Amino acid sequence: MTHSSDVPGLLFVDHVAVSVPMGELEAQVQAYQALGFTEIHREDVLGSDQVREVLLRIGEGPNLIQLLEPLSAESPVAKQMAKNGGRGGLAHVAFRVLNAQHAFDVMSERGFRIIDASPRKGSRGTTVFFVHPKSMEGAPFGYLIEIVEDPS
Secondary structure, eight states: OOOGGGSOOEEEEEEEEEEOOTTOHHHHHHHHHHTTOEEEEEEEEOTTTOEEEEEEEOTTSSOEEEEEEESSTTSHHHHHHHHTTTOOEEEEEEEEESOHHHHHHHHHHTTOOBSSSSOEEOGGGOEEEEEOTTOSTTOOOSSOEEEEEOOO
8 A cells, every 4th residue: 555655646637738939829829719728827937948838728617728939049848849840749747746745755766757947937936857758767757747846
């Protein structure tokens, strides 16, 4: 039997992030709105991220789509798209946790390859860290993972 202190405490999918080529963000927002999504947050995330983000909610639930448009060629999202022939697509999947530091500690102890040195400030007042797609030997996830603690 696993105890709550033995696992990182993932609660649910917070968001699926989709990269969008520069100049295509507004058209993508309109396309999701035509599907019934509601824009709930927009922010330029500077620092090492260098992206414009728009969060769209599906119905009234907690699950979000995050559109990411690079603000510069130095953005990790821009570099990821360059490897993909300049196309947008799946950027990462984010899981919500109650406590990012606890998740960070447990995942570090379990040998996950964590990209950030420690949990850090994310958009909308969150605390986040990223986990490498090839995190576990023999069982790579194949996509970037973000761990998100929402203070609200």
